[in-house]
Amino acid sequence: MISINYKSKVEYQAIDIKKLRPHKSYDYLIENRNASLKELLANEERLKDFLNCRNCPVCSRNDYIFLYKKDSLDLVKCNHCMVVYVNPIFDEETYFKIYRSQQYQQIVKGLGEASHDYRKERFGKERMNVIEQYHDENLPKNLLDIGCSTGFLLEEARDRHWNAQGIELNPSAAEFAHNRNLQVFQIPLEEIQFDHKFSVITLYDVLEHLVSPSNIISKVNQLLTPGGKIYIYVPNYNSASRELLGIENAHFIWPTHHLTYFSPKSLKFFLERHGFNVFNWETQGLDMYDWQWYLNDKTDIDTKLLEEHLEQLQFYVNASGHGKNLRMYAEKGK
Secondary structure, eight states: OOOOOOOOSOOOOOOOHHHHSGGGHHHHHHHHTTGGGHHHHTOHHHHGGGOBOOOOTTTOOOOEEEEEEETTEEEEEETTTOOEEESSBOOHHHHHHHHHSHHHHHHHIIIIITTHHHHIIIIIHHHHHHHHHHOOTTSOOEEEEETOTTOHHHHHHHHTTOEEEEEOOOHHHHHHHHTTTOOEEOSOGGGOOOSSOEEEEEEETOGGGOSOHHHHHHHHHHHEEEEEEEEEEEEBTTOHHHHHHHHHHOTTOOTTTOOEEBOHHHHHHHHHHTTEEEEEEEEEOOHHHHHHHHHHHHOOOOOHHHHHTHHHHHHHHHHTTOSSEEEEEEEEOO
């Protein structure tokens, strides 16, 4: 059983879309999201030579049903834990190359680097407020942000006197963070030897990209102090945006990059399977904004009424557990 906290009044997200997605950078991402694989994806016979079958990334079983195909790749659903995942997939080295490619670096430059200051002010502060709300004061303030992008969370943590380190495989984003004097490793977690443990480890928009999320969570468990906490954001497969936009137009259904699609129930099962105790979860998202963008861009439907009530509608989507971004917080046993 998984329940969501009741919210008695409307909470506004107060997100400035123009600052978050400056200079049509989100449009650029959508248009170029598969640029480095375009030719290969167009040749399905050749594509088969590059793909490998895998078991369920959550429960390790090999019992699934086919759901649909997108971008020439198959999405399936596990019959045991019900998680949705891409199968078959590329090997791990291919994904490393994708995230280091010039095309992907250009996406990060336009979307992440250009909005770094806004992300620090809006999301860095919000995330650190949550982390400090649940932090055990008996534990040291050691934080590791896996997939830290430009380091906007690390910068906010540093301002609050945390010992904050990050991991980022995208060369452009890592260089941006280094130029702001942030401590960021540009190698996989498994290859780093830390001289201390962490009281907080964050994985914001990371697990969905991994070939084996179980391996990372096991490593995270080893690096956490007893009583330490993890903070996870992943796309929510149960989101309103998937229902409103459909599979083809829901941008988070991105099988070349997003390999696993969690729901609140499957993510909780995954974390408990690895020895964590989930103590809170919620959803947030821009489902209504993305729907409005789609209607304006692809149809002749008048969205004036929708625009007037975006925040209120998004609140109800979030409060019901159907926002596009699933947030889940868990603790390692003491």
